[in-house]
Amino acid sequence: MDRVSAFDEPLKKLLGGATAKVMAEHLYLHTVGDLLHHYPRRYEERGRLTTLTELPLDEHVTVVAQVADARVMMFNNGRGKRLEVTLTDGSGRLQLVFFGHGVHKPHKELLPGRRAMFAGKASLFNHKMQLAHPTYQLLDANDEDEATEAVDAFAGQLLPIYPACKQLDSWRIAKAVDTVLPSAQEAVDPLPPALRDGRGLVPLPEALLRIHRPHTKADIAAARDRLRWDEAFVLQVALARRRYADTQLPAVARRPVAGGLLDAFDATLPFTLTEGQQKVTGEIFDALATEHPMHRLLQGEVGSGKTLVALRAMLRTVDAGGQAAMLAPTEVLAQQHHRSITEMMGELAEGGLLGGSDLGTKVVLLTGSMGTAARRQALLDLVTGEAGIVIGTHALIEDKVRFHDLGLVVVDEQHRFGVEQRDALRSKGKQPPHLLVMTATPIPRTVAMTVFGDLETSVLDQLPAGRSPIASHVVPAKDKPHFLSRAWERVREEVENGHQAYVVCPRIGDDADEAAEKKGKAGKKKAAPEEDAEKRPPLAVLDIADQLAKGPLAGLRVEVLHGRMPPDDKDDVMRRFADGRADVLVATTVIEVGVNVPNATAMVIMDADRFGVSQLHQLRGRVGRGSAPGLCLLVSEAHEASPARARLSAVAATLDGFELSRIDLEQRREGDVLGQAQSGVRSSLRVLSVIDDEEVIAAAREEAVRVVADDPGLERLPELRTALDALLDKEREEYLDKG
Numbered sequence: 254m255d256r257v258s259a260f261d262e263p264l265k266k267l268l269g270g271a272t273a274k275v276m277a278e279h280l281y282l283h284t285v286g287d288l289l290h291h292y293p294r295r296y297e298e299r300g301r302l303t304t305l306t307e308l309p310l311d312e313h314v315t316v317v318a319q320v321a322d323a324r325v326m327m328f329n330n331g332r333g334k335r336l337e338v339t340l341t342d343g344s345g346r347l348q349l350v351f352f353g354h355g356v357h358k359p360h361k362e363l364l365p366g367r368r369a370m371f372a373g374k375a376s377l378f379n380h381k382m383q384l385a386h387p388t389y390q391l392l393d394a395n396d397e398d399e400a401t402e403a404v405d406a407f408a409g410q411l412l413p414i415y416p417a418c419k420q421l422d423s424w425r426i427a428k429a430v431d432t433v434l435p436s437a438q439e440a441v442d443p444l445p446p447a448l449r450d451g452r453g454l455v456p457l458p459e460a461l462l463r464i465h466r467p468h469t470k471a472d473i474a475a476a477r478d479r480l481r482w483d484e485a486f487v488l489q490v491a492l493a494r495r496r497y498a499d500t501q502l503p504a505v506a507r508r509p510v511a512g513g514l515l516d517a518f519d520a521t522l523p524f525t526l527t528e529g530q531q532k533v534t535g536e537i538f539d540a541l542a543t544e545h546p547m548h549r550l551l552q553g554e555v556g557s558g559k560t561l562v563a564l565r566a567m568l569r570t571v572d573a574g575g576q577a578a579m580l581a582p583t584e585v586l587a588q589q590h591h592r593s594i595t596e597m598m599g600e601l602a603e604g605g606l607l608g609g610s611d612l613g614t615k616v617v618l619l620t621g622s623m624g625t626a627a628r629r630q631a632l633l634d635l636v637t638g639e640a641g642i643v644i645g646t647h648a649l650i651e652d653k654v655r656f657h658d659l660g661l662v663v664v665d666e667q668h669r670f671g672v673e674q675r676d677a678l679r680s681k682g683k684q685p686p687h688l689l690v691m692t693a694t695p696i697p698r699t700v701a702m703t704v705f706g707d708l709e710t711s712v713l714d715q716l717p718a719g720r721s722p723i724a725s726h727v728v729p730a731k732d733k734p735h736f737l738s739r740a741w742e743r744v745r746e747e748v749e750n751g752h753q754a755y756v757v758c759p760r761i762g763d764d765a766d767e768a769a770e771k772k773g774k775a776g777k778k779k780a781a782p783e784e785d786a787e788k789r790p791p792l793a794v795l796d797i798a799d800q801l802a803k804g805p806l807a808g809l810r811v812e813v814l815h816g817r818m819p820p821d822d823k824d825d826v827m828r829r830f831a832d833g834r835a836d837v838l839v840a841t842t843v844i845e846v847g848v849n850v851p852n853a854t855a856m857v858i859m860d861a862d863r864f865g866v867s868q869l870h871q872l873r874g875r876v877g878r879g880s881a882p883g884l885c886l887l888v889s890e891a892h893e894a895s896p897a898r899a900r901l902s903a904v905a906a907t908l909d910g911f912e913l914s915r916i917d918l919e920q921r922r923e924g925d926v927l928g929q930a931q932s933g934v935r936s937s938l939r940v941l942s943v944i945d946d947e948e949v950i951a952a953a954r955e956e957a958v959r960v961v962a963d964d965p966g967l968e969r970l971p972e973l974r975t976a977l978d979a980l981l982d983k984e985r986e987e988y989l990d991k992g
Contacts, residue, residue, distance in 0.1 A: 259439035260286030268429050272421070276429070279418040285433045289440070291426070292464050292480070292939050293413035296473065297372075305345035308375045308382055315372045317392070318342040320363050325356065338363050340371065348383040349373075355386055368392045388412075411467050430465050437461035443487055443976030448956055454479045477940050484941040485953035487976050492706035493954070493961040496548070499707075502685050504546040505575065507660055509538070513572035514641075515565060517612045518601055529715035530558050536711050537566050537689065541573075541661070547687035550705045552696055553713025554910050555874025556720050559691050562713070563663045564594055566689055571614050571641035575660020575686075579644045580678060582665065584620045584820050585843045589827065590665070591618040591644045593849055604641070614641030621648040622820040650677040661687045693874075694867045695910035697918065699947045702954055703938075714911070723873055723883035725905040727861075727898070731890040740857055740886045741805035747855040748809055748836045752881060754855035756801065756839045757872055759863045761815045762793025789890075792859040798839035806837055814840040845871045851879030861887035862897035866917035869904045918944050 262285045265273035276282040282291055297313060308314050318340035326335045336356040338349040349371065351359050363369070373387030415426040442449070442457040449456070455463070455475050464476035509515075526534070533551065540547035553559050567577035581587040595602040595616050604613035617631045617640040634640035638657030643649065659682040679686055690708060701710050730737045744754045794815050802811040812835040814826045823843075829835045831850050838844070838853075845868065856876045861869060869887065877883025887905060891897035903916050943950065960970070967974045 259436045260284060260289070260441070262436070264288060264429075264433075267432055272425070272429060275418070275420045279420055280416070285436050288430060288433050289437055289461050289465075290939065291415065291430075294416050295414050296467065297412040297414055305340065305342050305347045307344075308347070310375055310377060310382070312375060313372065314375050314384075315370060316340070316342065316347065317368070317370050318347065320365050320367045320369070321346065322365060323360070323363050325360060336360050336363075348378075348381055349387055350378075350383055350385050352386070359389070362391060363389070411470070411473070413465060413467075434462065434465060437465075441972045441975050443483060443973045445960065445970060445973070448486070452482065454482055457483070480940045481946060481949055482953065483976070484938050485946065485949050486957060487973070488703060488938075488941075489706065489950070489953045489957035490960060490967075490973065491977055493957040494965065494967075495707040496709075497961050497965050499548050500545045502545055504544060504684050504687060505573075505658075505660060506544045507541040507570045507573035507575055507687065509542075509569065510572040513568075514601060514612050514614060515568040515572050518565070518568055518598060521599060521601075524717070526561075527558065527715050527717050529553075529713050530562055530717075533562055533711040533713055534565055536709075537562070538569060540709070541566065541569060541687055546685040547689065548708045549688070550690045550692065550701065550708040550710045551713070552692045552694075552701070552710065554695060554716060555693060555871060556716055556878060557713040558717050559693070559713060560590065560593065561597070563665075563689060563691055564597065567642050567661060567663065570661040570687070573660065575658050576635070576638065576640070576656050577642050577661040577663065578649055578656070578659060578678060579642070579663040579665060580649055581644065581646055583816070583843065584622060584646055585814075585816070585823055585827070585848075586665065587618060587620055587644055587646050588820070588824050589848055591616065592831075594642070594644065602642075604639075615639050616642045616644070619643055619645035619648050619654070620820065621646060623648075654681065656681050658683060659686045661689065663689045663691065665691050665693075693871060695914050697911060697915045697944070699943045699950050700914075700918065702950050703943050706954070721877040721880060721882045723877040723885055723908060725873060725885040725887065725908075727901045727905050728857075728886050728888045729890075729893065729898075730888050732893065737888060738805070740888065741801070743884065743886070744837065744855050744857060745806065745809070747884070750881075751852075752854040753830065753833065753835070753850065753852050754837050754857070755844060755853060755872075755875060756797060756837060757844070757856065757858045758794045758797050758839065758841060759791035759860050760793040761817060761841060762795035763815075763817060791863050794839050794841055797859060801837065801839065809836040810834070811837045811839060814838055814843060816841060816843050842868065842872065844875055848875055849878060850875070853878070854881045855884045855886075857886045857888060859888050860890075861901055862889045862891040862895075866900055866904055866913050867910075869901075870910050870913050873904070915944070 263273070264276055264282065264284060264287070267285065268276070276288070280291065282288050305316060305318060308316070319342065320338055321341045322339040324337055326337055327333070328335060333353070334356055336349075336351040336359055338351075338359065340347045340349065349359075349363075369389045369391045371384060371387045371389045373384035375382055375384060377383075413423075413427055413430075415423045415430075417423045417426055438458050440457040440461055444454065444457075448454075454460075455478075457479065460476040460479035463472040464480060467473045467476070533553075537547070537549060537551070540549055551559055551562060563579070567579070570577045579590060581590055598613075598616065601613040602616040604615050615634050617634050619628070619631045619635075623631070631640070631643070632654060635643055636655045636657060648654075662678050679688065688708075690705070692705075695714075696704070728736045728740050744756075747754055794813055798811055798813045802809075812826050812830060814823060814830075818826070826835070826838070827848070830838045830853075833852060842864075853876055856873060858864065858869065858872060864872070873883075873885040876885060887901045889898060889901055891901070900916075904913060907913060941949065960967075960973075964970060967977070
């Protein structure tokens with residue numbers, strides 16, 4: 254068998270069809286290599302051999318004892334059964350307990366007089382020490398030497414506990430690993446020898462043996478160090494190769510034009526750019542002036558002025574003869590961007606129109622719900638080049654949309670777009686256009702290096718002058734209902750002072766909403782008692798708006814905004830709110846990003862514990878955008894000691910989005926970032942943590958850049974190429990494309 258095929262061997266050849274089927278369907282394991290890279294989640298320590306009188310509470314222990322008594326007890330009116338086994342070792346007695354399906358095997362084997370080893374966690378029940386569901390191994394009473402040897406091996410072992418599923422538990426996975434473990438010797442080592450030796454890492458076959466069958470904790474540590482490097486390095490090489498390939502593509506350089514549209518726009522700005530905006534703009538402009546496509550991530554704090562930076566890049570592109578397209582995830586956001594950009598540009602956004610500037614260009618909006626005439630005109634303006642800037646939703650991607658010369662694509666909140674959508678828009682340029690990705694959720698450096706690793710990164714971490722502080726407080730509605738009453742009083746006070754407020758709810762509350770909820774409930778199994786708190790449906794916009802208008806906010810102008818309203822109605826509501834003709838906007842998260850109403854100073858988020866940390870930070874960023882201080886009240890019925898309340902307290906405690914995104918990651922772990930939730934593909938990171946392994950990721954990135962610069966095709970590193978092919982199959986490649 255050659256070196257590659259050992260790992261490519263289908264599991265069904267070695268394990269049998271039934272086991273292999275479960276592994277494929279539930280654990281996504283298809284080959285020997287997949288199973289060898291399915292590492293233990295943790296290890297159970299059986300602990301040293303202990304006499305029954307010396308058992309330490311709440312610790313894993315191993316005992317050798319004789320069964321004194323075993324009996325099955327019925328409970329729950331005969332529907333449940335429990336096996337109670339009493340052990341003795343001459344020094345004392347200990348009770349074992351087995352429940353449910355776990356009763357059958359020990360009931361047959363643990364007969365009075367039998368001697369065995371037992372391992373489990375010692376706990377107290379009814380003032381008596383017990384082991385619940387211990388593992389055990391029967392001993393041959395006739396062979397004392399063999400029994401002693403078996404005891405030593407059993408007690409000293411580190412038992413691997415594998416990520417398992419209902420259909421296949423950990424010990425059966427461990428048996429399957431034993432079957433394929435000899436193939437670990439065939440592992441193709443992706444790390445260049447100089448890197449491996451320089452960092453003192455064990456060879457890959459040895460790392461695989463140690464992670465699956467460690468003798469000591471040092472074995473586990475050495476294996477994890479090595480496998481962590483594999484994951485970081487292979488991923489960073491893939492990203493470095495992508496960045497290198499981008500530098501080989503041709504693009505039209507968009508160089509500065511003196512006295513053009515950008516200069517005219519800058520002359521109208523009533524403020525000076527922050528140092529951060531100037532620095533980031535310099536990075537973007539330098540990249541636009543090169544003859545290969547820019548691929549840059551612009552990330553920054555809520556309200557740091559990303560839209561202004563992106564607009565100046567678009568104007569620079571128009572000056573250089575190109576067109577710029579901004580892709581927004583929702584119609585509300587596309588309309589909001591179009592409105593704010595045309596307002597910022599003034600007459601410069603009216604090129605070719607009566608009263609427009611001679612230097613100006615047309616700024617057009619293109620969304621799926623536009624009328625036929627307006628849509629036809631927008632498409633014509635794009636193909637003739639009359640429109641220098643277009644802002645739209647996924648409608649921009651449709652086949653019939655043609656550009657005169659697409660030079661720059663700006664993607665807002667790009668994690669909401671699939672790879673096909675981003676590529677479809679990029680393919681509309683005569684040559685690959687420059688790409689600027691904006692994300693409104695600040696990302697820790699390590700995540701940026703892994704999730705957005707194919708993009709160069711620019712960070713805006715400075716708020717413009719004039720942005721006001723936002724005070725945030727948790728309102729415990731269940732424990733202290735008077736706090737909620739006070740929240741509505743505060744909203745009324747803000748309105749009486751000439752300001753406006755948002756009230757955000759998780760749900761709309763219309764018929765479609767109710768139907769979806771019922772359908773969801775029908776598919777769910779009965780909730781466990783601890784989930785009872787979640788039984789109340791999330792609060793709804795339509796209900797809350799009605800209650801507020803008739804109750805605590807009676808007399809104020811309360812409007813409603815949600816995603817299922819007709820686009821014209823949404824636009825009308827946003828205009829009325831922006832113009833100050835509405836006092837309170839009760840909305841879903843359609844206001845999460847991009848909505849800019851400087852006069853809105855207060856926000857009340859209902860059922861705040863139903864939102865994620867980053868989402869709460871985004872929502873909060875809608876207030877305090879003017880000269881008056883902002884107020885954000887996080888209303889929750891969650892218990893004070895619950896993780897949900899801890900999350901809300903973290904949001905209330907800091908306005909630092911980078912710090913919050915780190916907290917968010919630590920709570921969700923990176924499966925949500927690198928796995929199915931974001932990419933639709935199972936994450937290939939099993940040992941590497943994007944939260945904890947910052948140094949490894951940074952060092953791997955440096956090594957990867959060096960390797961790719963020296964050998965872009967990896968001709969001299971065939972093992973690394975093989976590992977890339979294995980880890981980065983078509984789906985993973987597409988995921989990396991998406992970022």
